[in-house]
Amino acid sequence: MLFYSYFKTLVGKQVTVELKNDLAITGTLHSVDQYLNIKLNNVHVVNEQKYPHMMSVRNCFIRGSVVRYVQLPPGSVDVELLHDATRREARG
């Protein structure tokens, strides 16, 4: 649940999600669930000309299994905190 909890702290932030099919979508993180399915609001697609079908899409739900990367705003990771949480989680 660590990464689920972590992503929950990022709700409301601007992120870019890069998918396994190379589509990259920027938007405001609206919600995330256990499978790391992601909902983005106010999306726009990087390289929109190549993906014209996305022009009519404002909000979207991305299945967690198709995500390759999530690009986060700078300074949004408190490495110390995450590090401690990792040890705590591993201890159970």
Add this chain to the structure above:
Amino acid sequence: MSLDEVPPPGAALVEELDKRLLVQLRDGRKIVGILRSFDQFANLVLEGAVERIIVGILYAEDPLGLYVVRGENVVLLGDIDPAHDPPAILQKVSLAEIRQIQRDEKEQEKIKKTMKARMDFLEFD
């Protein structure tokens, strides 16, 4: 965090029920339909589904009817803004036309590939 506070996976899709959505599939197809049901795997039931076939700036719609999509094939569900749908830069053509254009594109790709294979010994990049 206790397990019972965590919403079930996919629960965020409740907000999309009965809306017209664009579903992108893993094979690149796009299906537009009204979301009537879903589960935690993002298996979907789409009513009045149409496949939107897009080649370049041309598109056509192929009516499909009631569709069940297996979740593993879903890439994303887009909430369509009706004011901007279909996107203004796309031009509608007939199904027959788009199929022909698709075939032509495929043929072109094939030719490109064979040419590239033949030129391989030249080691271009």
